[in-house]
Amino acid sequence: MAERAAPRGWRGHGRVVPTVVLGTVVAVGAVGVTAVAGHSSGASDSHAAAAPSVRTATVTRRDLSNSQTVQGHLGFGPVTELKGAGTGTLTKLPANGTTTGRGKALYRVDDRPIPVFYGDTPFFRDLKKVGVVGNDVTVLRNNLSALGYDVGHDVGHEDTARRSADRTRAQGSAFTASLASALKKWQQDMGLEPTGELKAGDVLVLPGPVRVSSVKAQVGDPVAEDILGYVAPKKVITVPVDAQQVSAIEPGDSVTVALPGRDVPGTVSAVGDPGQNDSGQNDSAQPDAGDGSTPKTDVTVLPKRASDVADLDDADVQVEFVSEIHKNVLTVPIGALLALSGGGFAVQRPDGELLRVRTGMFATGLVEISGKGLSAGLDVVVAS
Incomplete structure (x- = not known):
């Protein structure tokens, strides 16, 4: 059966339609890509009619990571109340x-x-x-x-x-x-x-070691009363993370903390039990409040250098958790992917050549790719 060329000048979602076969329109909802592609043999030397002017991007080699950024609070952690013991009068x-x-x-x-x-x-x-x-x-x-x-x-x-x-x-x-x-x-x-x-x-x-955060008693009070409240001596960042996402976070993980005007490194020191709040109750067992909220698990983060937060005693901060990282991989913008009618993906050179690719991690608008004929610095067409 003879191959049928696409109508002259026809475009699909900003991408040039290859002339080898009239392509099938494929919507790739999982990655937000809509592309038009045709590929009868799967070979990398197929060509599409080059447009007079196309938008391109460069294949880049980099580290690619999946991350989530969550708002946390910098402070000295939860307060513990101290009650005195024995008999006598507080004198200092x-x-x-x-x-x-x-x-x-x-x-x-x-x-x-x-x-x-x-x-x-x-x-x-x-x-x-x-x-x-x-x-x-x-x-x-x-x-x-x-x-x-x-x-x-x-x-x-x-x-x-x-x-x-x-x-x-x-x-x-x-x-x-x-x-x-x-x-x-x-x-x-x-x-x-x-x-x-x-x-x-x-x-x-x-x-x-603890730090006195509040003094409740007064000189002259009996010692067997509430005397003071104390907190951890070092500043910590408490981050409430969705219980469904906390499984990817472990003690010892490195994180990035966005402070006002600068980013500093931090380390996860503790992860609460999923589905539990500060009182130890299981949030998932509590009645639905009807506000669409999800159970949270507190993750405790320590700044790697105490000097980084020396000028802050109480502040809202952003914490970036990296759940997965692929090092030194080839990447292109997601918009460079063409979904092939026979399955799989390709990228298109400015001259119309299609290169079949295997996809890996998707993150921050980029996708990891590998395949024959790919190298850093290669120009590929991107959907406009």
Whole structure:
């Protein structure tokens, strides 16, 4: 059957119709491309009638990436409320912005300093009897050791469990004579009564260094009240990401943070459970609010250099997450693609030659291509 030429001067959506075969109009909705193409043999040396003037683009070799940009908030993270323990009257309070230090006093009760230790178990009882075992003893031991005191041999919970009739209570370190001696030396250095015993409320246990964000109590208030609020000592960026998209984000991923007037690098430090909000409830299980909103998962980002955000305490920022990257690939604008009637795609040279291509990643208006006859610097026709 003889090949039928296209009507003279006919154009399809700004693209020249090849004269080899009257092409089929193909709409490629997935990439937003509408093209006209004909290709009877699939060979790369087919030609189309060249237009007197066409718009072209250059095949470029570059890194291509898929990314999503989400608005986040730069600050010191969520506030935790601190309630005092023990008895007595608050006689000195810290100022907003104070950062805690291990072994340093945060506030005073009855004019007595209340130092800070780091750990996960508060001092919920008096520690004075040698042989007492618990995680609170472990906190005491770890902090005195970190402060440079000789705490002696660590009697772990396994050794203690073999000597204990009640194994369920044998968890943590044991309060030994060596530990009591180290406690006494530390108390003396702090200006406290060197008893070698620790009463509940004498030392405040925090999860780590923190920054005082607000002071709620006043001098003269009882210590067993809400005293202050604290936040993380380092600035973080909290980014609420759609739960359906958060699976592509992992701790350790590099991100770009758009600050006012500049971009800085950052790193994902934590990703919340998909479908959960700050209270730990599952958003997807909550009734639909009817506002079209989708469940969010908080992603925590840390600036790689604290100096980059030193001049900002509270700001809305944009964070770009890269989900996939293809390095050193050939790319053309998506509008350069021709959908072939027999399937697949091609690009067209300004002289009308068609080059069949294989497509890869689509991103930011570009498409990754590969195939015979393609190279960086090659001019191709782009739909106008």
